[in-house]
Amino acid sequence: MSGYFTEEIPAEELTRQMEVARGVGDSVRALVAATVVTDVDEDDVIEAQRLIDAATAILERRRIDSSFGIRFNSDGRQRNWGNAVEGIRNPVAPPVEFEAGDDRVWAEFSLGPQYEGPPGLVHGGVIALILDQVLGHAAVHAGAPGMTGTLSIRYRQGTKLGSMRTEAWIDRTEGVKTFAKGQISTADGICAEAEGIFIMPRWARELDIDRRSRIGDA
Protein backbone atom coordinates (compact mmCIF):
# COMPACT_ATOMS: atom_id res chain seq x y z
CA MET A 1 0.00 0.00 0.00
CA SER A 2 1.64 3.25 -1.06
CA GLY A 3 1.48 6.44 0.94
CA TYR A 4 3.11 5.19 4.14
CA PHE A 5 6.88 5.36 3.93
CA THR A 6 10.09 5.94 5.82
CA GLU A 7 11.98 9.13 5.02
CA GLU A 8 14.92 9.53 7.35
CA ILE A 9 15.59 13.17 8.24
CA PRO A 10 18.00 14.20 11.07
CA ALA A 11 16.13 15.55 14.11
CA GLU A 12 17.43 19.13 13.87
CA GLU A 13 16.70 19.34 10.15
CA LEU A 14 13.22 17.94 10.73
CA THR A 15 12.49 20.58 13.37
CA ARG A 16 13.60 23.28 10.92
CA GLN A 17 11.48 21.84 8.09
CA MET A 18 8.53 21.69 10.45
CA GLU A 19 8.79 25.40 11.24
CA VAL A 20 8.79 26.26 7.55
CA ALA A 21 5.86 23.94 6.83
CA ARG A 22 3.85 25.35 9.72
CA GLY A 23 4.72 28.89 8.66
CA VAL A 24 3.37 28.58 5.12
CA GLY A 25 0.38 26.55 6.33
CA ASP A 26 -0.55 29.19 8.92
CA SER A 27 -0.16 32.00 6.40
CA VAL A 28 -2.49 30.35 3.90
CA ARG A 29 -4.95 29.49 6.69
CA ALA A 30 -5.05 33.19 7.60
CA LEU A 31 -5.49 33.99 3.91
CA VAL A 32 -8.44 31.61 3.61
CA ALA A 33 -10.19 33.15 6.62
CA ALA A 34 -9.46 36.67 5.36
CA THR A 35 -10.87 35.76 1.93
CA VAL A 36 -14.18 34.77 3.53
CA VAL A 37 -14.62 37.83 5.73
CA THR A 38 -12.77 40.64 3.94
CA ASP A 39 -14.73 43.82 3.35
CA VAL A 40 -12.14 45.76 1.36
CA ASP A 41 -12.88 47.37 -2.01
CA GLU A 42 -12.95 45.17 -5.09
CA ASP A 43 -9.75 46.74 -6.43
CA ASP A 44 -7.94 45.51 -3.33
CA VAL A 45 -9.48 42.05 -3.71
CA ILE A 46 -8.23 41.91 -7.30
CA GLU A 47 -4.75 43.10 -6.27
CA ALA A 48 -4.65 40.44 -3.54
CA GLN A 49 -5.67 37.81 -6.08
CA ARG A 50 -2.76 38.80 -8.33
CA LEU A 51 -0.33 38.37 -5.43
CA ILE A 52 -1.86 35.04 -4.44
CA ASP A 53 -1.56 33.74 -8.00
CA ALA A 54 2.11 34.80 -8.00
CA ALA A 55 2.70 32.91 -4.73
CA THR A 56 0.98 29.82 -6.16
CA ALA A 57 3.25 29.97 -9.20
CA ILE A 58 6.33 29.96 -6.91
CA LEU A 59 5.08 26.92 -4.97
CA GLU A 60 4.32 25.05 -8.19
CA ARG A 61 7.85 25.44 -9.57
CA ARG A 62 8.55 21.98 -8.20
CA ARG A 63 6.07 19.51 -6.76
CA ILE A 64 5.75 15.90 -5.68
CA ASP A 65 3.83 13.61 -8.04
CA SER A 66 1.54 12.20 -5.37
CA SER A 67 -0.17 13.52 -2.27
CA PHE A 68 2.02 13.99 0.83
CA GLY A 69 1.32 10.61 2.45
CA ILE A 70 2.48 9.67 5.93
CA ARG A 71 6.25 9.74 6.41
CA PHE A 72 8.06 8.12 9.32
CA ASN A 73 11.47 8.67 10.85
CA SER A 74 13.00 5.60 12.53
CA ASP A 75 12.89 7.57 15.82
CA GLY A 76 9.09 7.30 15.57
CA ARG A 77 8.45 10.90 14.52
CA GLN A 78 5.65 10.94 12.03
CA ARG A 79 4.89 13.52 9.36
CA ASN A 80 1.24 13.65 8.49
CA TRP A 81 1.56 17.14 7.04
CA GLY A 82 -0.97 16.73 4.25
CA ASN A 83 -3.76 15.37 6.46
CA ALA A 84 -7.04 17.28 6.17
CA VAL A 85 -7.42 17.57 9.96
CA GLU A 86 -3.95 17.67 11.49
CA GLY A 87 -1.67 18.47 8.54
CA ILE A 88 0.40 21.50 9.50
CA ARG A 89 1.22 22.13 5.84
CA ASN A 90 -2.38 21.71 4.72
CA PRO A 91 -4.27 25.01 5.01
CA VAL A 92 -7.57 23.11 4.84
CA ALA A 93 -6.65 21.58 8.23
CA PRO A 94 -7.37 23.83 11.27
CA PRO A 95 -4.88 22.12 12.24
CA VAL A 96 -6.02 19.95 15.14
CA GLU A 97 -2.96 18.87 17.13
CA PHE A 98 -3.62 15.91 19.38
CA GLU A 99 -2.27 15.21 22.82
CA ALA A 100 -2.39 11.77 24.34
CA GLY A 101 -2.90 10.54 27.89
CA ASP A 102 -3.17 7.05 29.33
CA ASP A 103 -6.66 6.27 28.12
CA ARG A 104 -7.59 9.01 25.65
CA VAL A 105 -6.47 11.58 23.10
CA TRP A 106 -7.68 15.17 22.96
CA ALA A 107 -7.10 18.52 21.31
CA GLU A 108 -8.08 22.11 21.84
CA PHE A 109 -8.40 24.16 18.70
CA SER A 110 -10.38 26.87 17.02
CA LEU A 111 -12.49 26.90 13.84
CA GLY A 112 -12.82 30.13 11.89
CA PRO A 113 -15.34 31.42 9.33
CA GLN A 114 -14.13 29.05 6.59
CA TYR A 115 -15.77 26.14 8.46
CA GLU A 116 -19.24 27.66 8.64
CA GLY A 117 -22.37 25.68 7.88
CA PRO A 118 -25.47 27.26 9.43
CA PRO A 119 -24.73 30.93 10.21
CA GLY A 120 -22.26 31.19 13.09
CA LEU A 121 -22.08 27.40 13.47
CA VAL A 122 -19.64 24.76 12.30
CA HIS A 123 -20.67 22.72 9.25
CA GLY A 124 -21.85 19.22 10.24
CA GLY A 125 -19.49 17.62 7.74
CA VAL A 126 -16.56 19.41 9.34
CA ILE A 127 -17.67 18.08 12.74
CA ALA A 128 -17.69 14.59 11.21
CA LEU A 129 -14.25 15.16 9.72
CA ILE A 130 -12.77 16.06 13.09
CA LEU A 131 -14.54 13.27 14.96
CA ASP A 132 -13.34 10.73 12.39
CA GLN A 133 -9.77 11.84 12.96
CA VAL A 134 -9.89 12.02 16.75
CA LEU A 135 -11.49 8.58 17.04
CA GLY A 136 -8.98 7.21 14.52
CA HIS A 137 -6.20 8.78 16.51
CA ALA A 138 -7.45 7.12 19.70
CA ALA A 139 -7.25 3.79 17.86
CA VAL A 140 -3.68 4.54 16.77
CA HIS A 141 -2.75 5.58 20.31
CA ALA A 142 -4.16 2.33 21.67
CA GLY A 143 -1.94 0.38 19.24
CA ALA A 144 -4.97 -0.81 17.27
CA PRO A 145 -5.20 1.49 14.20
CA GLY A 146 -7.62 1.07 11.38
CA MET A 147 -9.53 2.59 8.51
CA THR A 148 -12.91 4.01 9.43
CA GLY A 149 -15.49 1.32 8.68
CA THR A 150 -18.48 2.98 10.29
CA LEU A 151 -18.92 6.36 11.94
CA SER A 152 -22.12 7.42 13.72
CA ILE A 153 -22.63 10.93 14.99
CA ARG A 154 -25.26 12.45 17.21
CA TYR A 155 -25.38 16.22 16.82
CA ARG A 156 -26.77 17.41 20.15
CA GLN A 157 -26.58 21.18 19.64
CA GLY A 158 -25.03 23.60 17.18
CA THR A 159 -21.26 24.08 17.56
CA LYS A 160 -20.41 27.77 17.60
CA LEU A 161 -17.43 28.84 15.49
CA GLY A 162 -14.46 29.59 17.74
CA SER A 163 -12.68 27.62 20.46
CA MET A 164 -13.55 24.00 21.12
CA ARG A 165 -12.22 20.71 22.44
CA THR A 166 -12.41 17.21 21.10
CA GLU A 167 -11.52 13.96 22.79
CA ALA A 168 -11.80 10.24 22.12
CA TRP A 169 -11.12 6.93 23.74
CA ILE A 170 -11.34 3.22 22.98
CA ASP A 171 -14.45 1.41 24.11
CA ARG A 172 -13.24 -2.09 23.15
CA THR A 173 -11.46 -4.13 20.50
CA GLU A 174 -12.70 -7.27 18.79
CA GLY A 175 -10.05 -8.89 16.60
CA VAL A 176 -9.24 -6.43 13.80
CA LYS A 177 -12.01 -4.05 14.87
CA THR A 178 -11.50 -1.16 17.28
CA PHE A 179 -14.60 0.49 18.71
CA ALA A 180 -13.95 4.11 19.61
CA LYS A 181 -16.05 6.88 21.12
CA GLY A 182 -15.57 10.62 21.31
CA GLN A 183 -17.05 14.07 21.38
CA ILE A 184 -16.67 17.74 20.56
CA SER A 185 -17.53 20.37 23.14
CA THR A 186 -17.53 24.16 23.49
CA ALA A 187 -18.26 26.47 26.42
CA ASP A 188 -21.93 25.49 25.80
CA GLY A 189 -21.20 21.83 26.65
CA ILE A 190 -21.11 18.71 24.47
CA CYS A 191 -22.16 19.54 20.89
CA ALA A 192 -21.61 16.22 19.10
CA GLU A 193 -20.88 12.63 20.11
CA ALA A 194 -19.52 9.88 17.91
CA GLU A 195 -19.03 6.13 17.83
CA GLY A 196 -16.82 4.53 15.24
CA ILE A 197 -15.53 1.15 14.15
CA PHE A 198 -11.94 1.22 12.90
CA ILE A 199 -10.77 -1.82 11.00
CA MET A 200 -7.19 -2.87 10.39
CA PRO A 201 -7.37 -3.45 6.63
CA ARG A 202 -6.35 -6.71 5.03
CA TRP A 203 -3.18 -5.29 3.45
CA ALA A 204 -1.96 -4.09 6.86
CA ARG A 205 -2.81 -7.41 8.52
CA GLU A 206 -0.78 -9.19 5.86
CA LEU A 207 2.23 -6.92 6.54
CA ASP A 208 2.10 -8.10 10.15
CA ILE A 209 3.47 -4.75 11.26
CA ASP A 210 4.46 -4.13 14.83
CA ARG A 211 1.58 -1.77 15.36
CA ARG A 212 2.85 0.06 18.44
CA SER A 213 6.47 0.64 17.54
CA ARG A 214 5.92 1.32 13.84
CA ILE A 215 3.07 3.75 14.18
CA GLY A 216 4.02 5.49 17.40
CA ASP A 217 2.33 8.71 18.33
CA ALA A 218 2.89 11.82 16.33
Ligand SMILES: CCCCC/C=C\C/C=C\C/C=C\C/C=C\CCCC(=O)SCCNC(=O)CCNC(=O)[C@H](O)C(C)(C)COP(=O)(O)OP(=O)(O)OC[C@H]1O[C@@H](n2cnc3c(N)ncnc32)[C@H](O)[C@@H]1OP(=O)(O)O
Ligand atom coordinates in the same frame (compact mmCIF):
# COMPACT_ATOMS: atom_id res chain seq x y z
C1 LIG B 1 -4.80 2.88 8.73
C2 LIG B 1 -4.59 1.57 9.19
C3 LIG B 1 -3.47 0.71 8.86
C4 LIG B 1 -2.26 0.83 9.63
C5 LIG B 1 -1.19 1.38 8.84
C6 LIG B 1 -0.07 1.91 9.56
C7 LIG B 1 0.04 3.14 10.06
C8 LIG B 1 -1.06 4.10 10.30
C9 LIG B 1 -0.47 5.38 10.76
C10 LIG B 1 -1.12 6.45 10.96
C11 LIG B 1 -2.59 6.61 10.79
C12 LIG B 1 -2.82 8.02 11.11
C13 LIG B 1 -3.96 8.51 11.51
C14 LIG B 1 -5.20 7.75 11.66
C15 LIG B 1 -6.20 8.69 12.14
C16 LIG B 1 -7.39 8.85 11.63
C17 LIG B 1 -7.96 7.95 10.68
C18 LIG B 1 -8.83 8.63 9.64
C19 LIG B 1 -9.47 7.50 9.03
C20 LIG B 1 -10.01 7.67 7.68
O1 LIG B 1 -10.39 8.70 7.24
S1 LIG B 1 -10.10 6.26 6.79
C21 LIG B 1 -10.93 6.75 5.30
C22 LIG B 1 -12.36 6.35 5.27
N1 LIG B 1 -12.51 4.90 5.30
C23 LIG B 1 -12.29 4.14 4.25
O2 LIG B 1 -11.95 4.60 3.18
C24 LIG B 1 -12.48 2.66 4.46
C25 LIG B 1 -12.83 1.97 3.16
N2 LIG B 1 -13.10 0.55 3.45
C26 LIG B 1 -12.10 -0.33 3.56
O3 LIG B 1 -10.91 -0.06 3.35
C27 LIG B 1 -12.50 -1.71 3.97
O4 LIG B 1 -13.83 -1.96 3.63
C28 LIG B 1 -12.29 -1.98 5.48
C29 LIG B 1 -10.79 -1.84 5.82
C30 LIG B 1 -13.11 -1.00 6.34
C31 LIG B 1 -12.72 -3.41 5.78
O5 LIG B 1 -12.19 -4.23 4.79
P1 LIG B 1 -11.54 -5.64 5.12
O6 LIG B 1 -11.36 -6.37 3.83
O7 LIG B 1 -10.33 -5.44 5.95
O8 LIG B 1 -12.70 -6.26 5.99
P2 LIG B 1 -13.08 -7.75 6.26
O9 LIG B 1 -14.11 -8.20 5.29
O10 LIG B 1 -11.85 -8.58 6.40
O11 LIG B 1 -13.83 -7.62 7.68
C32 LIG B 1 -13.13 -7.57 8.90
C33 LIG B 1 -14.17 -7.37 9.99
O12 LIG B 1 -14.68 -6.04 9.93
C34 LIG B 1 -16.11 -6.04 9.68
N3 LIG B 1 -16.40 -4.93 8.77
C35 LIG B 1 -16.00 -4.80 7.48
N4 LIG B 1 -16.35 -3.64 6.99
C36 LIG B 1 -16.99 -2.97 8.00
C37 LIG B 1 -17.57 -1.70 8.10
N5 LIG B 1 -17.57 -0.85 7.08
N6 LIG B 1 -18.12 -1.34 9.28
C38 LIG B 1 -18.15 -2.18 10.32
N7 LIG B 1 -17.59 -3.42 10.29
C39 LIG B 1 -17.05 -3.82 9.13
C40 LIG B 1 -16.41 -7.39 9.09
O13 LIG B 1 -17.74 -7.76 9.36
C41 LIG B 1 -15.41 -8.27 9.83
O14 LIG B 1 -15.88 -8.48 11.15
P3 LIG B 1 -15.80 -9.92 11.81
O15 LIG B 1 -14.31 -10.26 11.85
O16 LIG B 1 -16.37 -9.76 13.18
O17 LIG B 1 -16.55 -10.83 10.92
